[in-house]
Amino acid sequence: MLTSNDECMEGFTQPECDLVNEAVSALMARSFANLHAEDIAVNNWRLLLHENSIASLTRTNNRPYSAVFNGKNMNRFAYRAYYQYNGPSHDDPFRSEKSAREVAEALARFPSDLEHFLDPGASIEAPQVQADPSSSFVTVVTLADERSIDAVVKKCLNSLDLFGEKLSAA
Known part of the structure; x- marks a missing residue:
């Protein structure tokens, strides 16, 4: 508690x-x-x-929570970033495993790097201290739709050599 x-x-x-x-x-x-x-x-x-x-x-209706900001609906989408090494891939044949320090740095950078991928009106909520050191949790608050934010998050995750999952409770 x-x-x-x-x-x-x-x-x-x-x-x-x-x-x-x-x-x-x-x-x-x-x-x-x-x-x-x-x-x-x-x-x-x-x-x-x-x-x-x-x-x-x-909520169980699959609609994200919408707040009103300056007369416009704001959507909230939550994500968890994590690192997983699966060896080299077709897309990245020279991929090598990150050290523990490199993983921690990539996870710590995820929220701030994500801001650069988002539209100017979007914001990111992330706890100062992550509850799970092997993950980074963020909530994106935006006017954009779910599909476009999912694509932006994926692009940011890929740039940091991280994986992610969308959380159902945003």
Whole structure:
């Protein structure tokens, strides 16, 4: 259970912590690992506060949450980046395995590099400290559609020699 004394909860009030903990429990009930559920809930706490409901992170209708920004709908898409070495490939026959330091650097660069691939109106939400050191979690907030953001994220991941997966709870 997260409390306002936890590093990732610095600046949160106790009612905000309670709401985040409810979201963590709901995400865990949907088969998210504890650390991933905490990361998603903390990373999206503004969304939780806006709706004052955990339903904002556990929608089942496949429509992304839309907030209104300057009269326009903003979409939210969450991703997890990770490294996996499968050896050389047809597309990259000279690919070699990254060192642990190179992997950590690529994962740390992912959120900031992704900003350069996105439209100027888009923003990225990423926790200061990633819950899982072998992954990098981000949420893209944008006016763009899902397909175009998926393509942009894939392009950024490829540039860093990373893989990624789209998370269902954004």
